Amino acid sequence: xxxxxxxxxxxxxxxxxxxxxxxxxxxxxxxxxxxxxxxxxxxxxxxxxxxxxxxxxxxxxxxxxxxxxxxxxxxxxxxxxxxxxxxxxxxxxxxxxxxxxxxxxxxxxxxxxxxxx
Amino acid sequence: xxxxxxxxxxxxxxxxxxxxxxxxxxxxxxxxxxxxxxxxxxxxxxxxxxxxxxxxxxxxxxxxxxxxxxxxxxxxxxxxxxxxxxxxxxxxxxxxxxxxxxxxxxxxxx
Numbered sequence: 001x002x003x004x005x006x007x008x009x010x011x012x013x014x015x016x017x018x019x020x021x022x023x024x025x026x027x028x029x030x031x032x033x034x035x036x037x038x039x040x041x042x043x044x045x046x047x048x049x050x051x052x053x054x055x056x057x058x059x060x061x062x063x064x065x066x067x068x069x070x071x072x073x074x075x076x077x078x079x080x081x082x083x084x085x086x087x088x089x090x091x092x093x094x095x096x097x098x099x100x101x102x103x104x105x106x107x108x109x110x111x112x113x114x115x116x117x
Numbered sequence: 118x119x120x121x122x123x124x125x126x127x128x129x130x131x132x133x134x135x136x137x138x139x140x141x142x143x144x145x146x147x148x149x150x151x152x153x154x155x156x157x158x159x160x161x162x163x164x165x166x167x168x169x170x171x172x173x174x175x176x177x178x179x180x181x182x183x184x185x186x187x188x189x190x191x192x193x194x195x196x197x198x199x200x201x202x203x204x205x206x207x208x209x210x211x212x213x214x215x216x217x218x219x220x221x222x223x224x225x226x227x
Binding site: 032034042043044045046049093095097105106107108109110111113 | 152158160162165216217218219220
């Protein structure tokens with residue numbers, strides 16, 4: 001149980017275009033979903049936290065108008081990278097928690113590798 | 118904010134034991150987690166400590182000392198498949214956010 005999927009697994013786009021990444025919890029309802037960005041050989045950096053039906057909370061330094069997050073249901077959150085530029089190329093990972101375990105374990109998706117040309 | 122320190126690299130041979138230390142500074146503390154990540158893959162949960170002491174899960178064990186703001190992950194009977202990055206992560210607040218350390222790359226050699 002506790003499977004999180006992401007789509008697409010990789011995407012290549014031209015500079016200036018927008019890219020949407022989906023994150024789905026397949027077998028549980030996710031009260032909270034998180035979006036991370038990871039550059040090669042670096043740690044996971046939290047970008048934002050989203051709760052179903054409410055606006056996402058962005059970490060300091062993350063542009064909310066550039067990284068649009070929608071958490072429309074308890075099983076789906078989307079991250080849209082608007083007007084992507086080469087410096088946005090990274091590994092984007094989502095995670096979800098159901099809030100049902102004693103320690104609210106985060107279950108991670110397989111990640112989406114974005115390359116902006 | 119939160120800060121975590123862990124070694125950047127560890128190399129060991131198959132069958133050996135490796136200990137990855139993690140020290141943290143945080144304004145609050147709800148628990149310390151450990152995640153494994155293979156190259157190009159997603160982080161997978163290994164263990165969680167909210168209270169002092171040792172938690173054992175098969176070949177992997179995790180320890181926490183809240184008074185020392187310190188924990189470690191112990192990998193025993195190392196196997197080649199254990200070659201990966203290992204991250205400690207602290208949960209500082211009642212929300213579910215995690216702050217991750219920079220990661221320790223473990224390389225297992227034959």
